[in-house]
Amino acid sequence: MYLVLPLAAVAWSQQPATDAALRQLTEGNRRYADVHLKHPHQDQQRRVELSTAQHPFAAILSCSDSRVPPEVVFDEGLGDLFVVRVAGNIVDDAVLGSLEYAAEHLHTPLIVVLGHTSCGAVAATADGGEVHDHVRSLVEAIKPAVEAARKLPGDLKQNSVRTNVLQSLKLLRESKPTLVRLEHKGELRIIGAIYGLKTGTVEWLKD
Numbered sequence: 323m324y325l326v327l328p329l330a331a332v333a334w335s336q337q338p339a340t341d342a343a344l345r346q347l348t349e350g351n352r353r354y355a356d357v358h359l360k361h362p363h364q365d366q367q368r369r370v371e372l373s374t375a376q377h378p379f380a381a382i383l384s385c386s387d388s389r390v391p392p393e394v395v396f397d398e399g400l401g402d403l404f405v406v407r408v409a410g411n412i413v414d415d416a417v418l419g420s421l422e423y424a425a426e427h428l429h430t431p432l433i434v435v436l437g438h439t440s441c442g443a444v445a446a447t448a449d450g451g452e453v454h455d456h457v458r459s460l461v462e463a464i465k466p467a468v469e470a471a472r473k474l475p476g477d478l479k480q481n482s483v484r485t486n487v488l489q490s491l492k493l494l495r496e497s498k499p500t501l502v503r504l505e506h507k508g509e510l511r512i513i514g515a516i517y518g519l520k521t522g523t524v525e526w527l528k529d
Contacts, residue, residue: 340511343379343432347524350397355522363399371401378404381424383490384436385411385443390517392436395524404430410443410486411435412463413493422500425510433494433501433510436524437487438517444468444482487514487527 353359381404382392392398392405404424406417424430437444446453447464448471467486474481491514494501504510514527 338508339379339431340508344511344513344526346398347380347396347432347434348526351395351522351524353397354395359397361397361399363402368400376401376404376428378402378424378428378430380404380432380434381406381421381430382434382436383408383411383413383417383421383494385409385438385441387438387441389519390436390438395517395522404428409460410441410447410464411437411490412460412486413490414463418494418497418501421494422497425504426500429509431510433512435487435490435494435512435514436517437483437515439480439483439519441483441486444486445479448479448482483516484527487516490514491527 379402382396383406384390384392386407386409392403392407396403404420406420408414408417421433425433443460444464444467447461448468453461464482464486467489468478468482470489471478471481471485474485491512494512495505496502501510501512505512513529515524516527517524
């Protein structure tokens with residue numbers, strides 16, 4: 323079951339950094355879905371400001387699919403998001419290292435695992451069949467999520483998209499020592515979400 327989070331009428335200054343980051347993503351996605359884009363932080367001044375340092379407010383692990391660019395679907399700009407993209411939004415050592423860097427060294431308070439509807443990597447894994455070369459590594463990483471989805475009622479591929487996000491989410495939340503420590507201290511929140519290709523909206527998965 324998905325939960326679409328309502329916008330809270332609370333000033334960001336009164337919220338923990340994790341809540342403020344989630345609120346900013348939610349508002350940005352709403353602007354995108356409603357076609358009321360602001361295109362923030364995309365001018366020359368912003369580019370110059372970021373030439374010496376970066377302070378992204380959220381890190382996004384998303385699929386490489388060309389239809390799901392996080393900076394676009396959340397209506398953000400330069401320096402706002404630390405984005406890691408890999409087909410099927412899977413977790414491996416390179417992904418973990420990248421997100422650890424964002425959380426510990428850039429002090430990014432929020433990590434989002436962003437799956438999407440009609441994910442080709444997930445669909446290919448659910449369909450089975452022979453895969454070649456390094457694509458096999460993607461399929462092997464997604465397989466446990468598909469097997470878990472086979473036990474659920476409803477559409478296998480849709481359910482697999484969800485279980486695949488939950489699988490990546492679990493791997494991140496159990497990653498020691500850095501991510502576990504930061505989340506335990508309340509300095510980091512790790513959540514899952516699914517982007518709808520047709521609607522343009524992001525649905526946040528309930529913890």
